[in-house]
Amino acid sequence: MNIGLGSDxxxxxxxxxxxxxxxxxxPDLTIIDFGTHDTTSTSYxxxxxxxxxxxxxxxxxxxxxxxxxxxxxxxxxxKVKGVRAALxxxxxxxxxxxxxxxxxxxxIGGRIIGKGxxxxxxxxxxxxxxxxxxxQTRVExxxxxxx
Numbered sequence: 001m002n003i004g005l006g007s008d009x010x011x012x013x014x015x016x017x018x019x020x021x022x023x024x025x026x027p028d029l030t031i032i033d034f035g036t037h038d039t040t041s042t043s044y045x046x047x048x049x050x051x052x053x054x055x056x057x058x059x060x061x062x063x064x065x066x067x068x069x070x071x072x073x074x075x076x077x078x079k080v081k082g083v084r085a086a087l088x089x090x091x092x093x094x095x096x097x098x099x100x101x102x103x104x105x106x107x108i109g110g111r112i113i114g115k116g117x118x119x120x121x122x123x124x125x126x127x128x129x130x131x132x133x134x135x136q137t138r139v140e141x142x143x144x145x146x147x
Contacts, residue, residue: 003126004060006034006047008073011066011110013039014118018064021119026126032060044068048076048085055104056082063105064122074107081146084139089113094121098128100135101142 003022007015015033022031034050036042044067051063063083067073070087078085085105086097089112097103106125108118130139 001028001062002030002032002060004032004034004051004054004063005065006036006051006063006073007066007110008036008044008047008068009039009041010068011044011073011108012036014108014110014113014115015064015066017115018066018118018122022122025123029126044073045076048073049080051105052077052080052083052085056080061104062126064108065105066108066110068109068111070107070109070112074105077105077107082143084142088121088125090117091120091124094125095128098125099131100138102130102135102139 005015005019022029035047048065051065054060055063065073065077074085074087077083083105084103085107086103087107088094088097
């Protein structure tokens with residue numbers, strides 16, 4: 001699976017940590033880093049958009065985006081039709097975002113979520129399959145909202 005990572009300056013440190021964690025623990029993943037590549041102040045919208053566009057164009061199957069709170073970058077990514085970005089704050093929300101909502105982008109607050117919890121969230125998010133069934137109809141209803 002190809003997975004894209006993106007962050008602004010506030011999420012850079014956590015993005016780098018997660019990139020290394022993924023490389024070490026998920027050898028079957030191909031990781032594409034869409035930036036930012038340092039801590040120089042920049043806009044979360046740029047990197048949310050980069051990951052989202054790569055997803056809908058088929059370059060990646062899933063994305064992880066990080067800014068200070070996770071809010072701005074999740075909003076930016078979620079504006080792109082076909083993206084279901086989920087701002088998660090624990091393992092439960094990460095799991096449910098996949099199980100019931102088929103989230104294809106995980107958003108994390110780099111100034112809120114510690115490295116250990118982020119690692120646990122990413123792990124459960126990657127390992128959880130979409131349940132489908134009654135939830136498929138709901139995901140289709142969400143998709144129909146996009147204009």
